[in-house]
Amino acid sequence: MAAHLYLIHNFGFDWYVAAMDSALSIVPLAAACWLIDNNLRYYQPGKGSYINLLIWCLVLAAACTAAVWWGLPYLNAGDTFGAFLRQSLILRFVTNFLAIGWMAMISLIWYVQQDQKENEKRKAEAEKLARDAELYNLRQQLQPHFLFNSLNSINALIGFKPDEARKMIHQLSDFLRGTLKKDDQQQVTLSEELQHLNLYLDIEKVRFGHRLQTEISCDDHCNKSMLPPLLLQPIVENAIKFGLYDTTGDVTISIRAEMDDNYLSIMVQNPYDPQTARPRHGTGFGIRGMERRLYLLFARNDLVETFQNDDIFTIMIRIPQA
Amino acid sequence: MKRVLIIDDEPLARMVVLEYLQPFNSQLQVMQECGDGFEGIKAIMQHQPDLVFLDVQMPKINGFEMLELVEQPPQVIFTTAFDEYAIKAFEAHAVDYLLKPFSRERFNKAVEKFLSQSGTAPAVKATEALLDSTSQSPAQHERIVVKTGTKVKIIPVHDVEYLAADDDYVSIHTAEGSFLKNKTMSFFEQTLDARQFARVHRSYIIRISEITRINPYEKDTHLAILKSGARIPVSKTGYVKLKQVLGI
Numbered sequence: 001m002a003a004h005l006y007l008i009h010n011f012g013f014d015w016y017v018a019a020m021d022s023a024l025s026i027v028p029l030a031a032a033c034w035l036i037d038n039n040l041r042y043y044q045p046g047k048g049s050y051i052n053l054l055i056w057c058l059v060l061a062a063a064c065t066a067a068v069w070w071g072l073p074y075l076n077a078g079d080t081f082g083a084f085l086r087q088s089l090i091l092r093f094v095t096n097f098l099a100i101g102w103m104a105m106i107s108l109i110w111y112v113q114q115d116q117k118e119n120e121k122r123k124a125e126a127e128k129l130a131r132d133a134e135l136y137n138l139r140q141q142l143q144p145h146f147l148f149n150s151l152n153s154i155n156a157l158i159g160f161k162p163d164e165a166r167k168m169i170h171q172l173s174d175f176l177r178g179t180l181k182k183d184d185q186q187q188v189t190l191s192e193e194l195q196h197l198n199l200y201l202d203i204e205k206v207r208f209g210h211r212l213q214t215e216i217s218c219d220d221h222c223n224k225s226m227l228p229p230l231l232l233q234p235i236v237e238n239a240i241k242f243g244l245y246d247t248t249g250d251v252t253i254s255i256r257a258e259m260d261d262n263y264l265s266i267m268v269q270n271p272y273d274p275q276t277a278r279p280r281h282g283t284g285f286g287i288r289g290m291e292r293r294l295y296l297l298f299a300r301n302d303l304v305e306t307f308q309n310d311d312i313f314t315i316m317i318r319i320p321q322a
Numbered sequence: 323m324k325r326v327l328i329i330d331d332e333p334l335a336r337m338v339v340l341e342y343l344q345p346f347n348s349q350l351q352v353m354q355e356c357g358d359g360f361e362g363i364k365a366i367m368q369h370q371p372d373l374v375f376l377d378v379q380m381p382k383i384n385g386f387e388m389l390e391l392v393e394q395p396p397q398v399i400f401t402t403a404f405d406e407y408a409i410k411a412f413e414a415h416a417v418d419y420l421l422k423p424f425s426r427e428r429f430n431k432a433v434e435k436f437l438s439q440s441g442t443a444p445a446v447k448a449t450e451a452l453l454d455s456t457s458q459s460p461a462q463h464e465r466i467v468v469k470t471g472t473k474v475k476i477i478p479v480h481d482v483e484y485l486a487a488d489d490d491y492v493s494i495h496t497a498e499g500s501f502l503k504n505k506t507m508s509f510f511e512q513t514l515d516a517r518q519f520a521r522v523h524r525s526y527i528i529r530i531s532e533i534t535r536i537n538p539y540e541k542d543t544h545l546a547i548l549k550s551g552a553r554i555p556v557s558k559t560g561y562v563k564l565k566q567v568l569g570i
Binding site: 148151155 | 335338341358360379380423476
């Protein structure tokens with residue numbers, strides 16, 4: 001503005017006229033620059049619409065020049081100034097255009113860069129989350145308690161029932177192989193999932209002897225329904241853990257699957273002792289992990305329900321069918 | 323002849339110990355096998371064993387909680403699959419610990435260690451020290467196991483209203499009544515979560531969320547009124563501590 005003022009004054013006009021001229025030129029120019037910067041902050045033109053941006057710059061430059069053209073004659077600064085205004089009009093327009101265009105370019109580059117930075121941050125965060133989840137899964141699959149205790153049972157069986165020891169080694173191998181090859185994206189049929197679950201339950205039955213019984217019932221027509229792999233595993237593990245470690249008597253874990261409209265609905269029940277159950281019961285990581293998984297897959301939070309009445313703990317899971 | 327008990331909730335795990343003990347049957351006699359801690363307590367009282375093979379993870383009460391309830395704990399060889407907290411404690415104080423599955427050689431070493439130690443080592447002290455160090459394991463922060471007569475009572479920590487010193491015992495007050503436990507006040511001060519409990523007096527620890535009012539009492543002392551109506555004396559230092567916790 002000071003530069004503009006000095007320039008006009010140098011052409012031989014008095015300070016008052018020069019000041020008004022610079023005000024009328026610079027203020028609309030600043031407004032135009034602000035407008036274009038603000039627009040670019042929230043809306044970034046795609047490759048095809050750079051021409052639109054150019055047109056906008058031209059229009060804004062023209063508007064700024066027009067403000068000077070209509071505004072300055074009100075000063076009544078004499079004919080010399082009028083002639084000067086006419087002569088300098090093209091120059092004023094070009095200067096305005098250059099200034100606005102320059103502003104647009106700077107803004108465009110700045111905001112694109114900012115956006116990129118943010119995107120990268122988000123991506124890194126998502127990757128970290130995925131890694132953490134994977135690590136957790138791995139650790140879960142290893143289940144040191146289960147693995148070492150099973151090996152200990154095999155160790156016992158080798159002594160006096162070698163055939164059963166051999167059978168248990170095969171069950172354990174099949175089970176471990178099953179947990180390793182599962183791809184989270186690929187859904188499996190219910191009968192596949194139950195087959196895998198049965199391997200696990202058979203091993204647990206060898207470990208705990210007569211204390212552990214299971215009841216699995218499944219309607220014929222839901223054998224083919226689909227669910228995410230290893231979804232039931234942590235739930236049944238939980239049921240066994242609470243059933244066996246919360247009570248001292250015999251324990252029956254029941255699993256029931258049926259079709260309910262367009263949902264595969266699965267119910268898992270285990271006995272527990274409401275008097276001594278630890279406060280965390282039912283909200284343990286097993287159930288929360290499953291809820292989270294279902295949320296990520298189906299974007300719904302209402303697929304899992306738990307009930308506790310008398311001394312039976314029940315969990316209901318509904319899986320939408322395509 | 324030394325008397326031996328095997329306490330483990332998995333039948334096959336007991337079988338391994340039984341089998342490995344065969345060569346020692348001129349020195350060690352297995353009195354009984356137990357499937358959980360309750361049976362274990364009864365059997366220990368009945369047989370007064372010299373050595374117990376004890377699993378940690380068992381129904382209802384774990385191996386440590388069971389030992390806490392026995393007046394004169396015997397010497398212990400732990401058999402467990404995996405417990406990072408417990409292993410630290412074993413290393414310090416148990417006769418030995420066996421990580422499942424264990425070999426016959428490893429088992430023999432543990433038994434020979436017991437046989438060479440017995441009669442010389444102050445067994446009871448070692449087992450008591452073991453229990454103190456296992457109080458760091460997370461299960462011990464969630465519940466307190468007490469004996470009322472012949473019954474075992476498991477008190478979830480969130481049911482505890484306050485604790486009061488009572489001679490050599492600590493009485494644990496809950497909505498259901500009070501229970502005695504053979505421990506010290508400082509033991510509970512250390513193991514209970516300091517965000518939930520405060521030791522407001524030499525003889526009292528209270529649950530902070532139970533407080534409804536704090537009234538001035540005699541000079542420098544206060545009385546905390548709990549939801550249950552109990553009036554608990556608060557010492558001068560206890561009041562300073564309470565003010566810190568409550569942020570007043």
